[in-house]
Amino acid sequence: xxxxxxxxxxxxxxxxxxxxxxxxxxxxxxxxxxxxxxxxxxxxxxxxxxxxxxxxxxxxxxxxxxxxxxxxxxxxxxxxxxxxxxxxxxxxxxxxxxxxxxxxxxxxxxxxxxxxxxxxxxxxxxxxxxxxxxxxxxxxxxxxxxxxxxxxxxxxxxxxxxxxxxxxxxxxxxxxxxxxxxxxxxxxxxxxxxxxxxxxxxxxxxxxxxxxxxxxxxxxxxxxxxxxxxxxxxxxxxxxxxxxxxxxxxxxxxxxxxxxxxxxxxxxxxxxxxxxxxxxxxxxxxxxxxxxxxxxxxx
Numbered sequence: 001x002x003x004x005x006x007x008x009x010x011x012x013x014x015x016x017x018x019x020x021x022x023x024x025x026x027x028x029x030x031x032x033x034x035x036x037x038x039x040x041x042x043x044x045x046x047x048x049x050x051x052x053x054x055x056x057x058x059x060x061x062x063x064x065x066x067x068x069x070x071x072x073x074x075x076x077x078x079x080x081x082x083x084x085x086x087x088x089x090x091x092x093x094x095x096x097x098x099x100x101x102x103x104x105x106x107x108x109x110x111x112x113x114x115x116x117x118x119x120x121x122x123x124x125x126x127x128x129x130x131x132x133x134x135x136x137x138x139x140x141x142x143x144x145x146x147x148x149x150x151x152x153x154x155x156x157x158x159x160x161x162x163x164x165x166x167x168x169x170x171x172x173x174x175x176x177x178x179x180x181x182x183x184x185x186x187x188x189x190x191x192x193x194x195x196x197x198x199x200x201x202x203x204x205x206x207x208x209x210x211x212x213x214x215x216x217x218x219x220x221x222x223x224x225x226x227x228x229x230x231x232x233x234x235x236x237x238x239x240x241x242x243x244x245x246x247x248x249x250x251x252x253x254x255x256x257x258x259x260x261x262x263x264x265x266x267x268x269x270x271x272x273x274x275x276x277x278x279x280x281x282x283x284x285x286x287x288x289x290x291x292x293x294x295x296x297x298x299x
Contacts, residue, residue, distance in 0.1 A: 008102055008165065008168055012102065012168065012175065015175035015176055016095050016096070019088065019091075019095065019179055022182035026182070029081060032190065032193075036194060036197050037074055037197075040070065040197035040199070040203055044200075045063065066203075069204045069207070069208070073204070073208065073210070077193075077211060081189070084218060087221070091225055097232045099168075101165070102168045104161075105161040105164040105165045108157045112153075116150070116154045118150060119151065122146060123147060130296055167232070171228055171231050174224055177224050178225070181221045185214060185218070188210070188214065188217065192206055192210045
């Protein structure tokens with residue numbers, strides 16, 4: 001059985017959902033361990049676990065010192081959780097950016113297909129075999145230029161779509177790292193804080209180490225947030241650079257679709273020269289301005 005095709009849009013949405021779920025878990029995390037911490041403090045305070053000079057080398061005031069340290073560490077851990085949650089909330093306004101990139105890539109490919117179809121149809125409209133005249137000559141010139149433009153513009157659309165997808169997939173990789181880091185943070189805190197009362201006075205050492213660990217994890221998470229923002233910005237800049245290339249596309253003089261008008265000279269009703277703007281839509285054989293189509297005589 002073959003694996004399903006890669007769907008970056010679905011994968012991105014799944015990772016965004018994973019971020020939101022991780023945020024909810026982090027928000028609920030303190031309520032899951034507060035009872036255990038409070039139980040530890042009560043045990044220490046009522047003397048169920050004796051603290052002597054040998055306990056931590058702190059003497060008769062060891063109990064209140066340990067309690068103070070535990071409370072301080074709990075506050076530090078919860079500040080880290082709050083800081084990460086605040087960053088996640090701030091990031092919510094940007095989290096759908098790569099999904100938008102994928103959607104935009106699809107839109108550019110729709111445009112590419114329309115241009116390609118139009119070019120295919122235009123190639124079937126070569127009238128050179130049967131028609132001649134001033135307007136016909138102009139038509140044949142533009143026919144060649146526009147065929148060139150069809151090819152160039154279809155290629156440009158694909159280039160833009162590919163660039164957008166490349167950036168979206170790069171951000172997807174960062175989202176996966178972010179969700180993994182958030183889960184790691186949650187599990188590390190939950191694992192150390194659950195049943196912390198069983199550690200007794202040694203809990204202060206466990207929590208000292210935990211504060212350092214979650215601080216490192218917070219830095220890692222914030223760095224991933226920064227990478228996501230930088231990657232999205234780089235994608236915008238790349239998109240703008242590609243868009244600027246339109247002006248250099250073959251078949252698009254002066255960054256415009258080839259016009260069908262040209263200065264030409266015909267004759268008026270008295271047979272005198274008459275300058276006029278030759279236009280495909282004015283290729284009438286009845287107005288006498290000379291911009292005629294003529295059916296080639298059969299040979």
